[in-house]
């Protein structure tokens with residue numbers, strides 16, 4: 454990735470150097486106002502490209518951070534689902550039923566799984 458960016462930077466530098474040479478050679482055919490406008494436009498385009506490159510770099514960093522947070526959230530959900538699973542016999546949640554102790558029966562899916570699935574209505578305080 455860094456090596457790729459270095460290659461792009463080298464290509465950009467070479468292209469810009471070539472542009473300056475072309476501008477110098479074009480001066481004979483342009484009046485003073487056109488020469489000034491051409492130089493300003495090229496400069497502004499290069500500035501815009503630099504800004505877009507910086508924005509893209511920031512987006513890559515932010516995307517990587519968001520991807521990491523997504524993976525952490527998915528892992529947390531998987532851990533909760535591994536705890537709250539349907540009993541192999543009966544219609545209870547293994548975790549919520551506390552090994553089928555009396556008074557801890559719960560129907561499947563339990564509230565935790567329904568909350569994860571988005572099917573449990575939770576009133577706002």
Ligand SMILES: [Zn+2]
Pocket residue numbers: 536537538546547548549563564565566
């Ligand atoms: Zn449960």
